Amino acid sequence: MPKLVRRTPSDLLAGLAAPVEKLLARAATVAQSHGATLWLVGGVVRDLFLGLPVERDIDLVVEGDAVALAQDLAVALAGRVVAAHDAFGTATVEINGRHIAHNARNAIFLDLAGARREIYPHPAALPVVQTASIAEDLARRDFSINAVVLELHADGSSLQPARLLDPFGGQHDLEAGVLRVLHSASFVDDPTRILRGLRLAARLDLVVEPHTETFLEQALERKLLEETSSDRIRTELCLVFDEPRPSQVLRLADRWGLTSLIFPALRWSERIEQAVVRFENEMANAAHDSTLHAQVYLGLLTYDLSTEEREILIARYRLPNESAWLLRDVGAVQTVLEQLSPTLRSSEIDTILRPFGPAALWTVSYAESSPVSAIVQRYLLELRPIALSLDGHALQRLGVLPGPQLGQLLRALRAARLDGLVTSQAEEETWVREQMRQPGAGGEA
Ligand code: ATP
Numbered sequence: 001m002p003k004l005v006r007r008t009p010s011d012l013l014a015g016l017a018a019p020v021e022k023l024l025a026r027a028a029t030v031a032q033s034h035g036a037t038l039w040l041v042g043g044v045v046r047d048l049f050l051g052l053p054v055e056r057d058i059d060l061v062v063e064g065d066a067v068a069l070a071q072d073l074a075v076a077l078a079g080r081v082v083a084a085h086d087a088f089g090t091a092t093v094e095i096n097g098r099h100i101a102h103n104a105r106n107a108i109f110l111d112l113a114g115a116r117r118e119i120y121p122h123p124a125a126l127p128v129v130q131t132a133s134i135a136e137d138l139a140r141r142d143f144s145i146n147a148v149v150l151e152l153h154a155d156g157s158s159l160q161p162a163r164l165l166d167p168f169g170g171q172h173d174l175e176a177g178v179l180r181v182l183h184s185a186s187f188v189d190d191p192t193r194i195l196r197g198l199r200l201a202a203r204l205d206l207v208v209e210p211h212t213e214t215f216l217e218q219a220l221e222r223k224l225l226e227e228t229s230s231d232r233i234r235t236e237l238c239l240v241f242d243e244p245r246p247s248q249v250l251r252l253a254d255r256w257g258l259t260s261l262i263f264p265a266l267r268w269s270e271r272i273e274q275a276v277v278r279f280e281n282e283m284a285n286a287a288h289d290s291t292l293h294a295q296v297y298l299g300l301l302t303y304d305l306s307t308e309e310r311e312i313l314i315a316r317y318r319l320p321n322e323s324a325w326l327l328r329d330v331g332a333v334q335t336v337l338e339q340l341s342p343t344l345r346s347s348e349i350d351t352i353l354r355p356f357g358p359a360a361l362w363t364v365s366y367a368e369s370s371p372v373s374a375i376v377q378r379y380l381l382e383l384r385p386i387a388l389s390l391d392g393h394a395l396q397r398l399g400v401l402p403g404p405q406l407g408q409l410l411r412a413l414r415a416a417r418l419d420g421l422v423t424s425q426a427e428e429e430t431w432v433r434e435q436m437r438q439p440g441a442g443g444e445a
Contacts, residue, residue, distance in 0.1 A: 001177035002204045005051030010161035012048040028154035030076045036064030039149040057109040066114040067091045089114030120189040124228045142193045144168035144180045179206040187219035191228045195236035202249040234317040241294035247276045265309040279366040292359045299330045299363030329360035340375045347415035353379050389425035
């Protein structure tokens with residue numbers, strides 16, 4: 001259950017780092033000069049209650065014209081408007097970290113939205129948006145814990161405690177560890193809220209409130225997720241892999257019966273669960289690049305799919321190229337694993353595993369048990385990074401003629417290096433000269 005460490009507006013403001021407070025005070029001053037009220041909303045307010053640092057995009061609601069305000073904010077805060085949608089009344093301002101604090105490296109994004117009501121023409125449709133009051137804006141939100149706003153009122157360069165609006169008891173629900181929708185049609189209007197709720201419940205260890213649970217079950221029975229566009233579902237699913245502990249989300253998705261709704265052939269088996277947990281535990285120490293994490297999760301979750309199922313999944317969710325190739329690679333690499341054995345030479349392992357991308361190989365290393373897993377990890381950490389000192393140009397300088405034989409010689413040289421037959425640039429050069437003395441070698445006479 002989450003623990004609330006801040007409660008009142010002044011407590012919440014005290015949770016903002018000084019540069020962020022200064023930035024928001026300047027934003028509020030600009031809004032005030034427009035005669036508009038600016039409110040902090042969404043995950044930032046939730047994180048402030050929980051005493052978490054604000055290291056994320058900042059969601060702001062304005063009772064007024066968000067696009068016009070964004071343009072003025074960009075000028076006042078030395079930022080730039082990176083997105084503006086007049087029809088939706090939303091805009092995003094990017095502020096370079098340098099303008100916030102000397103040591104801030106990352107940019108901050110202010111996501112501004114005009115207070116609005118949303119009308120859903122039919123279930124799972126995109127809503128029609130109309131300007132409204134802040135109270136109506138809160139009523140269109142997904143969960144009580146996300147329907148709390150803190151007014152930003154500036155006095156000079158600092159923020160003064162102002163109104164905290166919490167009409168649906170979000171603060172109480174957060175403290176009680178409860179996930180609650182605001183009305184019975186919430187999941188019907190927007191079934192992606194099921195996936196948003198899943199992430200929040202798993203992340204914050206929330207219990208679904210009984211009425212909300214009934215609405216959730218009804219939405220699942222009515223197959224509303226299946227009617228939602230696959231692009232919207234894919235966007236939500238990608239966010240799962242950015243969660244601090246995706247394994248918790250995936251486990252809960254299975255308990256809620258979502259895994260097979262998302263794709264019928266997906267199974268959250270004990271083996272996959274163990275692989276995901278192993279990956280999560282080792283992730284921080286492992287030498288792989290963190291940009292691969294989401295790909296490895298996807299690779300593990302889909303590990304047991306057949307070639308045909310992989311293609312159907314790729315097409316159904318119109319997966320981006322990187323993910324599509326990962327899925328194909330993970331399928332293909334499984335067909336060569338039986339060739340791996342601890343008695344192989346390093347160069348033989350290289351020949352088998354070289355065609356596959358690193359995310360697919362990391363996936364295999366967590367999904368399989370030893371000796372396969374150990375061989376793949378050794379390949380990734382020790383063998384794959386080995387680089388030759390000589391390249392094609394260097395070989396030509398040694399007298400090798402350009403052409404297919406040059407490529408063959410380079411591959412053979414790499415094999416010699418992997419197997420420890422040559423260990424330095426000098427030895428590589430000697431090895432090349434020796435090869436050229438062999439009858440039929442493609443060197444210059
Ligand atoms: P996270 O910690 O995952 O970033 P967040 O609540 O900040 O959480 P955002 O996606 O940035 O998530 O959304 C900001 C706010 O917008 C939410 O807190 C919620 O009030 C509202 N919101 C976002 N998506 C929906 C939705 N599908 N239906 C209703 N309200 C939504």
